[in-house]
Amino acid sequence: MTFTPTQIRAAAWTTIAVVSWLLLTLLAPVLMPFLLAAVIAYVLHPWVERMRARRVPRWLGAGLAISLLMLVMLAVVLLIVPVITKQAPLLRDQVPALLERLNDWVVPFAGRFGVDAQVDVTVVREGLKSLVSGHESELIEGLLSSLRIGGSALAAVVGNLFLMPIVAFYLLLDWNNLVQRSKGLIPPRWRESVQSFLDETDEVLGQYLRGQLVVMGLLAVIYTVLLVLVGLDLALPIGVFTGLAVFVPYLGFGLGLVLALLAALLQFQTLLGVGLVFGVYMLGQAFESMYLTPRLLGERIGLHPIAVIFALLAFGHLFGFVGVLIALPASAVLLVAIRRARNEYLKSELYLDEAPAEPSPPLALPPSTNGGEA
Template sequence: MVSFFSQWYKQKFSDPNAVTLVVILLMAFLAIYFLSSLLMPVFVAIAIAFLLDLPVNRLGNFGLSRRFSTVIIVVAFVGVALLGFLGLMPVIWQQSSNLIQEVPQMLSQGQTYLLTLPEQYPEYIKAEQIQSVITLVNDKLIEWGQVALKASLNSISDIVALLIYLILVPLMVFFFLKDKKELLAGFSQFLPKDRKMASQVSDEMNQQIMNYIRGKVIEILIIGTASTVAFVILGLNYAVLLGVLVGLSVLVPYVGATIVTFPVLLVALFQWGVGAEFGYVMLAYGIIQALDGNLLVPLLFSEAVNLHPVTIIIAVILFGGLWGFWGVFFAIPLATLVKAVLNAWPSSTMSAEASNPK
């Protein structure tokens, strides 16, 4: 057994480039795991910088300096973000408040309907079963209410953190874009010289992450806008709120679409009951989800989603558990990183053995 592990270690770690890659990945993982709460504004700024790097480069192709191109793109991005935020937030807040006020009425109607089921289907459903379900739902609602109250008490610190984000993140995005080459050159000075394998993985992942962030933002905007327009045309209550939720649900592959189906279904069900309008809403929602999964995702992520669905779900669970929202957001690129490392490792080892024959 000892000789087996010794042989495996010599085979996989005889190349200094492989050791360098392992050290870089380990240090990056430890830094993100233990310092993620402190460095979160930096991670947000890096993600936005990835998103805006392409338009900055495009402006540079027209002869503009890197500084001037960065100023134009960052100012335009901040302006559009503020307009969208200020335009959507009042509507979302109002619809959220109305929905919360209507929840007790929905629950009352739901309990009344459930209590009629034992009379309609006495051979299948017992009154005790319905009562236990109602009790369980009430207990969960009380628990969620306590969580919401606790979150509201911590809202002051959240507002302060948001103000910090609004000031620091745009500044960091500007400097990340303007001084991209200088920052990368300065960071590379601290890395070992034997980093050919790490550079190979880095070049591949740089393009992957850039394409993924850009594609994910485009997907959120398209799905959210299409859902909102469809819900408004069909007359569904809380159309903007539900449209935003559907757009954000694409952040979590497979799982997000399943979860957000329930609020759409319940709002339509309590608004119209089981009828034609309810069917139209669910049909439109199903068409949007089908177009997203079968047309939009393959177009936007033709390279990034070259992973098995089980792999993606495991990556969402694993990285989401480690880093929360951003772990979920970057689950696919991180899974692709693992795949890129596994693919590059044997080729680098074999090339090292070929260059140093016995």
């Protein structure tokens, strides 16, 4: 049995795809920090090139870019620490008082219907005391035990945190050469179309990242200022965190809203204070959805809100939290591929080919005028 050249090429590419998928599946834990480092290098590469154009050595520009990114990530983490450290004592001291006030309203209301309903504040108070204070030794012992059990996983996480910036640094040093060598592996007959696809993808991702950074900065300022005007003590950390967390659509906004409402409930202990904070977040969300995102991102990516939700759920299910982070950029790349596939389909014979026309009936000869003789 002989195979045609087309069948041989198809079998070869299928084999390459299957082997690549198996390798990615088996080496996923090892490849993850390298893939994240490649994403970091891709994002920071334009900054390094701009510094290079100003005669800054590439190694210095790469080091400065990565150091700045690490400082931003550290600042975000440090913003959350005051929120957590302040909320824990407030939970222990003020939640029982809030529950007693809730009992003062619930018990008479439920008594009208013959129902004895009330919250046992004593049990809640003792539970919060045991959770927040009084059992530090047990908590430390349990933490050390879990660290011993999952020591390899912890070492892997810590190792990846140190590994990613190092790998990203070396990728930035040799980024242009790596890109050229990768393009050299593309078959010559495909290089023009692949280069066009990469250029369009790079443009879409660049517009998305630049617009998203501007949106994050503006929202961080807006939420902080509005929460300060409301009088929230933790306005700065919560406002900045909310603005930066909107990089993860819906999830970041929701987490910031929960933190702000909890802080408002524990500080103000009134519906008015909680309502004002809630109004700040609704105003910020409306401003982002109706003005910032359409104005700064607009239709450049072209993802419908339903497509955004589906992408977040699908990528989160497949790749976990990292999938949620890369859902929109990856969806933008897929959208470019889908657009190009649609254009090719509209130009293909499969779409343009029409049904064969029915043969026209033969022309009838005019009747003879000389008695039937030609």
